Structures are given as C-alpha cells and as structure tokens.
Amino acid sequence: MRPSVPARIGSWIVALLVGLVYGVAGTVAHAYAIGWFPLGLILAVVGSAALLLAVRLLTSDRWATLAVAIGLMTATLVFSGAGPGGSVVVPQAPDGEFNPGIVWTILVPIISAVVIAWPDTFVRADAPSERST
Template identity: 35%
Template sequence: MSGSGAWPARPPKAVRIAAYVGLAALGVAVGAAGSLVQAAWFPLGLLLALLGAAALFYGGLRATGTQLGVVAPAAGWVASVLLLSAGRPEGDGLFTGGLGEIVFLFGGAALAVMCATMTRLPQPGGSSGRLGK
C-alpha cells in the first residue's frame, strides 16, 4: 500500500462473483462436515461444527467487506444442512431429531444472522460517522 493511506481499488466484478461462489461452495462443505461431526462427537462435535460455521461466516464478512460475504456461505450451509436433514424415501436420514441437531440447525442460522448484521470496520481516513466530529 502506498503512503497516501488510500484503500486499494475494488476488485473486478468477475473476481467478486468468483469469491462469492467459492464462499458458497465452502458453506456446502462446512455444512456437510458439521452435520457429520456434530452427531458423531456430541457435545464437543456440536461446538466444533458451530465454531466452524461461525468462522466461515465471519471470515466471509471480513474477506469481502460486505454482508453478501456472509449470505453466500450461509446459503451454501443452509442448502447442505437441509438436504442432509431431508432423509430418503427408504427412511434413512442423517439427523435423528435430537436436541443436538436442533441446536446445530438454529445455532448455525443464528450465527449467520449475527455475522450478517455486524457493522463494518471504519475505513482509515474516513469520518467516524458521528455528528460533531
């Protein structure tokens, strides 16, 4: 970065779209892995699965600087978790309906909402957003 303190130019649109698609793919992977881990190693697996989801959502926010950076991995996470929880016509299903699964579903959704509503960090050289300064 130069000594002027200016932020680098915004990346091209194709790069931003690729980043969001990559984040969505990571959301699918984290959702699938979390679905398996939370049931296998309860209760520590549940904590690990939720921490992984939170890290992905928060990392997407910080990497892109936009709420869409949270929405993209959250959409992949939700799609993955819902597909795995639907079960099959034969009666096979990944989730058995216990308390851990409910905490995983609602906890992951709550983490995504919390990360999406976080405020962005102020940019250097910009105003603080407060009146009178």
C-alpha cells in the same frame, strides 16, 4: 480499488461452495458426543462461526458472507431429511433428551444473521481523514 464484477461473482460462488462443504461436515459431525459432552456440535458451531467471521472480516463483503451462510443452511436442510433408503443423518432424539440436531439447525441461521448484520467498523483508506493537517 474495487474488484471487477466477474471477480466478485466468482468469489460469491466460491463462498457458496465453501459454505456447502462446511454445512455438510457440520451436519454429519454435529451428533458426535463423548458421553454427555456434545463435542461434534461444539466443533461444528465453532467451525461455522469461524468461517463466517473470517469471510466477513477478510473480504469486508456482506454478500460473500451471505453466500457462505446460504451454503451452510442449504447443506443443513438437504442433509437433514430422510434419504431415498429411509436413512437419516440428523436423527430425532427420544422425548426428553438433548437433541443436537435441533440446536444445529437453529444456531446456523442465528450465527449467520449476527455476522452478516454486524456493522462495519473498518475505516476505508479512500475515506477522507477527520483530522485536519
């Protein structure tokens, strides 16, 4: 049984809000590093990829996954710019140094596109069986 249209729209709105929260958390935390090891970037990418994959696998709905991706990318875009006082959350690294902000900004859309475009591999219960009984 398919959910009703209002239920689906509600789930898309919730997915968008969850994507916004993860996007803000990832954008703020991606610059954290222990020495040379970019721990914040790795945790942000793994967390965002896990969220996208979980929504895709649990709902079997590309639109809900797209809503999460839009939330992630919107939060990254909004918090990547300079604030009203001139402060920045995603600072630019000096020339020649590793810039986790660029990696974070590029990986979010790439991971989102891969998860959304991945083909369906589930067999639906209402689909006729290929075996004859």
